[in-house]
Amino acid sequence: MILAMMVPVALAAFSPWLAYRGPAYIIGGFAGIVGLALLLAQPLLAAGLLPGARPAVERRWHRWLGWAILTAIAIHVGGLWITSPPDTVDALLFVAPTTFSIYGVTAMWAGIVTAVLVAARRRMGLRYGTWRLVHNAVALVVVIGTVVHAVQIQGAMEPVSKWALCAAVLAAALITVLGLRVVAPLVRRARG
Amino acid sequence: MQTPFYTRRSFLVSAGLASVAVLAGGSFSSRAFAQSGLAPTQSMRGGSNNYRPNAPMVEKLGNGFWVHGTVRRAGDGAPLKNVRIQIWAATTLGGERAPQNHGSVLTGPDGAFRLETAQIVPNFGQPHAHLAYDDADFQTVFLRPVMPSPEDTSVRADFVLAPA
Structure with missing residues (x-):
């Protein structure tokens, strides 16, 4: 698990293109890669699917990892903004020539919505069941947006490890959501 | 890659x-x-990003990579000579905003231009160059051609200019 997350990051560190980039670009780029890697653990922690830890502990980790992912997004966008303000502004305004920026910025906004939902659940008076469904839906937007964003980019990531990580991230999210929302209720009903 | x-x-x-x-x-x-007749080239999205107006006239910006193309007049398609084309890109010498990656060339009698640069590398997710026509006689055009592969050693962009 840790290895699956670290290998793609490590391989990207050997990209020959890094030599031609400034520190803000390198840091911003790696914040994106780390954010993608964190998305692998995030749903599994939520569902308590990682072996060796108590569910309550995994929940706490899930919450911390959520803030870590938001921090990664902030560093990613900030680093790119320092590197090239016009390209970053184009992306944020959805007018960039690259389709991957549309997916990336959509995922960013979904991440921000997730944070607002987490912070304001009680104030908004959402029932926990409703809130979980909304949270799952928005989280899926984060995952799918990020994965499509990543696979289209020609950047520092080594292609095979990038595709493998993206497939794993997508699988983890789908298994978690389908498992919690479809399979578990069916099992409960069958036993019912 | x-x-x-x-x-x-x-x-x-x-x-x-x-x-x-x-x-x-x-x-x-x-x-x-x-x-x-021949329709004028439209500016591309993001074409003017990191533009530094009036890049100096240069013999070359580096070795091994060629940015080239032609400049013609809208309507009759006649080649335009002595037209200034400004070129910039992220290369092995540095980023898109680095001054050493910005230069201008003039078209020849056949309307063709070419500039040797350092190898263009992917920048913001795509390997691409920027080219500008931004002078008085014709309407301004900014192009942003994308290389099919980052290993390519040339990229082409053609201008068809409309009178200002």
Whole structure:
């Protein structure tokens, strides 16, 4: 698990293109890669699917990892903004020539919505069941947006490890959501 | 370092657009051609990003990579000589905003221009160059051609300019 997350990051560190980039670009780029890697653990922690830890502990980790992912997004966008303000502004305004920026910025906004939902659940008076469904839906937007964003980019990531990580991230999210929302209720009903 | 997904996708998109253009635009474009001739090139999205106006005239910016193309007049398609084209890109020498990656060249009698640069490297997710026509005689055009592969050693961009 840790290895699956670290290998793609490590391989990207050997990209020959890094030599031609400034520190803000390198840091911003790696914040994106780390954010993608964190998305692998995030749903599994939520569902308590990682072996060796108590569910309550995994929940706490899930919450911390959520803030870590938001921090990664902030560093990613900030680093790119320092590197090239016009390209970053184009992306944020959805007018960039690259389709991957549309997916990336959509995922960013979904991440921000997730944070607002987490912070304001009680104030908004959402029932926990409703809130979980909304949270799952928005989280899926984060995952799918990020994965499509990543696979289209020609950047520092080594292609095979990038595709493998993206497939794993997508699988983890789908298994978690389908498992919690479809399979578990069916099992409960069958036993019912 | 190209991802297969990207290649297939861009192929499908361009093939799709091309077939739409052929199917829908065939009669229209031939009529437009007969009336007003060669249409001017439109600026591309993001083409003017990190533009530094009046890049110095240069012999070359580096070795091993060629940015080239032609400049013609809208309507009759006549080649335009002594037109200044400004070129910049992220290369092995540094980023898109680095002054050493910005330079200008003039077109020859045949309307062609070419500039040798350092190898262009992917920047913001795509290997691409920037070119500008930004002088008084014609309308300003900013182009942003994308290389099909980051290993390519040349990239081409053609201008058709409309009078200012």
